[in-house]
Amino acid sequence: MAAMTPMQALDLWRRTTVESVRRDGPDLSARQMALLLSVYLTPPPHTVRGLSADFKVSKPAITRAIDRLEKLDLIRRKADESDRRSILLQRTVAGSVFLSDFAELVSAAVGEIAAQ
Amino acid sequence: MAAMTPMQALDLWRRTTVESVRRDGPDLSARQMALLLSVYLTPPPHTVRGLSADFKVSKPAITRAIDRLEKLDLIRRKADESDRRSILLQRTVAGSVFLSDFAELVSAAVGEIAAQ
DNA sequence: TTAACTTGATACGAACCCGTAACGAACCCG
DNA sequence: CGGGTTCGTTACGGGTTCGTATCAAGTTAA
Numbered sequence: 001m002a003a004m005t006p007m008q009a010l011d012l013w014r015r016t017t018v019e020s021v022r023r024d025g026p027d028l029s030a031r032q033m034a035l036l037l038s039v040y041l042t043p044p045p046h047t048v049r050g051l052s053a054d055f056k057v058s059k060p061a062i063t064r065a066i067d068r069l070e071k072l073d074l075i076r077r078k079a080d081e082s083d084r085r086s087i088l089l090q091r092t093v094a095g096s097v098f099l100s101d102f103a104e105l106v107s108a109a110v111g112e113i114a115a116q
Numbered sequence: 117m118a119a120m121t122p123m124q125a126l127d128l129w130r131r132t133t134v135e136s137v138r139r140d141g142p143d144l145s146a147r148q149m150a151l152l153l154s155v156y157l158t159p160p161p162h163t164v165r166g167l168s169a170d171f172k173v174s175k176p177a178i179t180r181a182i183d184r185l186e187k188l189d190l191i192r193r194k195a196d197e198s199d200r201r202s203i204l205l206q207r208t209v210a211g212s213v214f215l216s217d218f219a220e221l222v223s224a225a226v227g228e229i230a231a232q
Numbered sequence: 233t234t235a236a237c238t239t240g241a242t243a244c245g246a247a248c249c250c251g252t253a254a255c256g257a258a259c260c261c262g
Numbered sequence: 263c264g265g266g267t268t269c270g271t272t273a274c275g276g277g278t279t280c281g282t283a284t285c286a287a288g289t290t291a292a
Contacts (some may be wrong), residue, residue: 004226006219013222014153021150021171027279029145029249034137037130048270055137058251063271069246085258085269103122106129110120143249145279164240179241180279201239201288 008113015109020102026072031057039075039089040099046089047080074098083100124229131225136218142188148181155191155205156215158175162205163196190214 004012021027028036034055039046048066052059066089069075074095080086120128144152150171155162164182168175182205185191190211196202217227 004223006216006223009219009222009226010153010215011157013218014150014157017146017150017153018171020145021173023145027145027147029143030133030141030149031137031143033146034130034133037133043128049268053207053220055134056140057268060251060272061249064249080202080269081176083259083269085217087270093179097140097223100122102129103125106125107120115120165238174281175240176242176281177279184278199239199289203240 011113012106012109015112016102018104019105019109025098026074028068029065031055031061032068034060035065036069036074036095036099040091040095044088044090045080045086047086049086051089069095127229128222128225131228132218132221135221135225141214142190144184145181147171147177148184151178151181152185152190152215156207156211159202160206161196161201161202165202167205185211188189 017018035051038051048059048062051057052062055062066075066077070077070096074093076090076092078088078090080088151167154167154170164175164178167173168178171178182191182193186193188210189208192206192208194204194206196204
């Protein structure tokens with residue numbers, strides 16, 4: 001993957017985001033998207049306190065983002081058996097599908113920009 | 117700009133979004149980001165009805181997104197002199213700075229992924 | 233002039249989200 | 263055991279956003 005001009009970077013973001021909105025996907029905030037992607041792409045465990053520290057965001061804000069993503073069935077809460085105060089965030093089938101589709105949007109946008 | 121695997125595409129999105137959240141930037145929704153980028157990257161005029169049709173989103177939803185972005189001083193409303201029912205959306209200095217910074221975040225993430 | 237249409241904004245009740253503070257439950261350690 | 267700590271959640275008052283319906287203002291055309 002070669003470099004990208006700032007203009008190309010913004011256009012990539014625009015094409016992808018606009019297409020995602022057009023497809024009537026869930027209108028996720030930056031925080032929610034950051035949380036979802038972290039759960040799927042970074043090594044576990046994923047806990048409320050860990051994400052709160054990582055994002056520099058309050059714990060209740062993380063709890064609410066989890067509430068929303070769990071309601072959309074994009075992630076799942078699971079009790080931590082070794083420390084029952086904690087919860088572990090896990091992937092779901094619907095979440096995997098959502099991110100797989102999203103990755104295709106990005107790839108398609110990359111292709112459009114490269115073809116310009 | 118060469119191709120990108122789906123995994124790299126998602127990781128690019130993750131790194132950029134997480135860093136943006138860490139920096140305590142405004143927590144924009146996908147709709148708001150799509151609107152902001154469209155105003156800055158696509159040819160004018162930008163009107164409520166045009167964006168509503170383009171995004172397949174209701175007009176009040178567009179009005180509210182504009183309200184938010186205008187409050188953040190990222191875009192500006194201007195009356196259309198040739199048709200005073202319409203409004204035109206315009207760029208601001210703060211918006212240009214915001215997107216310039218954002219483009220740098222994307223570029224930095226591209227660099228990190230390339231260096232992996 | 234007047235009726236029909238278009239445009240963006242507003243009203244509405246419901247749902248969501250904010251940060252701070254407080255909470256019960258679970259863990260740790262003396 | 264019991265006090266202190268850590269965990270995620272809930273309570274709170276205030277602000278934001280949702281979609282549908284409606285509105286006033288501006289434009290168009292009969």
